[in-house]
Amino acid sequence: MGHKEITKIACVASDTPRAQKGLATLAKRYPLVERDEADVLIALGGDGFMLQTIHEHMDSGLPIYGMNRGTIGFLLNEFNPDTLLKRLNLAQVHALNPLIMTAFTLSGQQVSALAFNEVALLRHSQQSAKIRVCINGKQRLEKLICDGIMVATPAGSTAYNLSARGPIIPLGSNVLALTPVSPFRPRRWNGALLPHSATIEFEILNAERRPVSASADSFEVREVAHVTIKEDHTRPACILFDPDHSLEERIFNEQFIY
Incomplete structure (x- = not known):
């Protein structure tokens, strides 16, 4: 499943020092915009914050790309500010029905x-x-x-x-x-x-x-x-994952952890 080209980024972050530091790093390297102007919403935090972001912004129509600034980060991608726009445009879309x-x-x-x-x-x-x-x-x-x-x-x-x-x-x-x-x-x-x-x-x-x-x-x-x-099939949330670290692959791998 593809998505339109991403050029404008909005970002939200949890209030933890690690997430706020990540936000400051992205803000220095990319011209962040408000949500209404963006092609994608980046969420910086842990899985709990990612779920919170999905709930709060699911009706915006924006795909959400999480970057791990928490612990496990099952719903998130690795935090790496390098070549972010390229990663966003190569990311796979998962539509999650609540x-x-x-x-x-x-x-x-x-x-x-x-x-x-x-x-x-x-x-x-x-x-x-x-x-x-x-x-x-x-x-x-x-x-x-x-x-x-x-x-x-x-x-x-x-x-x-x-x-x-x-x-x-x-x-x-x-x-x-x-x-x-x-x-x-x-x-x-x-x-x-x-x-x-x-x-x-x-x-x-x-x-x-x-x-x-x-x-x-x-x-x-x-x-x-x-x-x-x-x-509910009327309000899917669109989540982005790096191709080499997709949600489908992570769920599959969990079955072989012992």
């Missing part, structure tokens, strides 16, 4: 939010959560007793999903990961792979006594009673 979460709280409030990594439900008391799981309107688990459960995208499958022993999902596989967090009953249920077209519903049982929160990436809603999740 999940849309619609949560209904015990008080009757309805809240919607987008997630590019995962939507996660977690217990908010000392007692385990009890959750009914339905897929495309059909009950699949009458009562999951657990610390929580999540739906992860391929891009997010190497994040929280992986730490909860969920599967790594290659890009383009058109599936989502349904992964429990510390499941107690059914004891042997380890999750499922779902078609990306699926609509997933979670009903919180005994929600007053066993409170549960729902989060879409970093956005959190507490005391939820019912949560619906599906993939």
